[in-house]
Amino acid sequence: MKKFLLSTLIFIFSTFYGAMSMAELKTVSKSFNAPTGIAFDSSGAMYVTNWSGNSVVKIDTKGNKQTVYSNISSPAGIVIDKQDNIYVSSYSDDYILKITANGEAQKISDGYHTPTGIAFSNSGNLLITNRSTGEIVSLNLNSGQKEIIVRGLSTPVGVTQLPDNSLVVSQYSGRLTMIAHNGNKTELGSGFTRPGVGIVTVSPSVVAVIDNGANMVRQIDVKTKKLDTLVSSLSGAVALALYNNHYYIGTWGDGAVYSFNND
Template identity: 75%
Template sequence: MAGLTKISSDFNAPTGIAFDSKGEMYVTDWSNNSILKINANGKKETFYSGISSPAGIVFDAKDNMYVSSYGDDYILKINRDGKSEKISDGYHTPTGIAFSNQGQLLITNRSTGEIVSLDLQTKQKNIVARGLTTPVGVTQLADNSLVVSQYSGRLTMISPNGTQTELGAEFNRPGVGIVLIAPNVVAVVDNGAGMVRKIDVQSKKVTTLVSNLSQAVALAYHNNRYYIGTWGDGSVYEFNN
């Protein structure tokens, strides 16, 4: 597809993608139990290893990295100097993670159908959404509504008062990768269809951005470009829309 470029390959299972403040890319490699750093020409280097099934990955404003361990049910923090610590545990297959508008960490508890909010200062956890089915990705809109992707086929918007609106009628299996790209527009990996789609959450209009992807899982949006991790061929792609 025009605009789609493979920038790195030979991953085991690229699941999450994030960029630090310098624009450097990091990828969680699920089956390889590691986090990889990708340089400008696509060369990989191991940044961190020994984390069981790393999934979601985000950076805060100080370039602290946060990663969910799906296999061991904890959140790992790695600071800019490379020091790591487990900052929170007791989750249930935590998968995609994202920052809330208030700076808390939102964590998808896949096996219990919940979204958990973690206060990074107090380490207090609160369940902010229940009743989901295999949630794997989450993002937050400007009005504090959540949009959650679920492998069950659901894409659900949850308003601040708890009202749930289903958006996934045109989706096959929404995956881990979900990002806010405009005030009311979310881009989502459709793992089951091998696509990345965007949806206007108000009109529910769905547009296909990229197709013919092999088991797409990861998605990031950086400098107006999409970055997609695919399990089928173990690659990371850049898409310029």
């Protein structure tokens, strides 16, 4: 009888907690075609890469939606600099696209190998995950020079840099790897099912990562390896951004972007 009561209480708590977790999610926008990357400009407008729609979509602070660029094959990663220039990786056509604040677009670098997630380094270079060759490439946006800075990864799809210049890379193979400035690698992914494109630095030792295989957003302390689940029951979570103390998640299963507070 006691075991039955305990099991019942655990079930009720789990169901209630799960409902609370989902209730905390706010729907930001819907009707995307496989939202893969999310970034924000200086005005607070959100930009989403529409992977299957071959486009980049803007949602302004009033919720108005606008396609700002189309005819880019499988846009994946996206970042925006302080001048509101937008950078997008074309996964299928192996190049980096730049869209200026006034809407002019040009390919600024090519010759990649399924470039997926991208991020700014601490020095302002663009970090690009070459998924099919297991590399991280650093692109100097001023000179256009490229350098492979990490090799030997397995299907890298997302990257972020910590303040100490270490990189943390999410890999679709199930690995989450930290690469120190001296090249030493530490594996962090034992608690993940399939880390996805979305990965962001939260604090000097903490990153948040999409666990695509588990439909979750998880947070890990890279020093202690303590792993926490921030939100679950997402439908094919892929994209992740952190802006103004809110997380933003793009989900392929229902073509939506959600947000929740970073408490």
